[in-house]
Amino acid sequence: MFKGVGNEDPDQFWFVINAIWEVQRVTDENIKKATLVSTVQDHALTWYIKHSTDNPNAGITNIQTVLNK
Numbered sequence: 021m022f023k024g025v026g027n028e029d030p031d032q033f034w035f036v037i038n039a040i041w042e043v044q045r046v047t048d049e050n051i052k053k054a055t056l057v058s059t060v061q062d063h064a065l066t067w068y069i070k071h072s073t074d075n076p077n078a079g080i081t082n083i084q085t086v087l088n089k
Contacts, residue, residue: 024064030088033059052080 022033037059046052053072060068064087071078071086078086 021059021061022064023062024060024067024087025062034084034088049079053083056080056083 022028022030037056040046041052041055046055057065057068057072067087068083071083075082
């Protein structure tokens with residue numbers, strides 16, 4: 021789970037989730053988004069819901085770039 025607090029490493033989070041998608045051969049963006057929302061909590065989940073509402077067509081690359089900032 022990723023909460024988006026200061027002591028967490030977003031690069032490690034993305035490495036793990038990308039590895040999961042690769043092993044499971046997930047290529048569909050909507051499935052990736054559904055998986056992603058189930059792995060974030062607290063501040064990161066609040067951010068994700070707002071970002072997804074404001075940017076409904078945002079792809080995983082966009083989400084990763086913005087979340088890492």
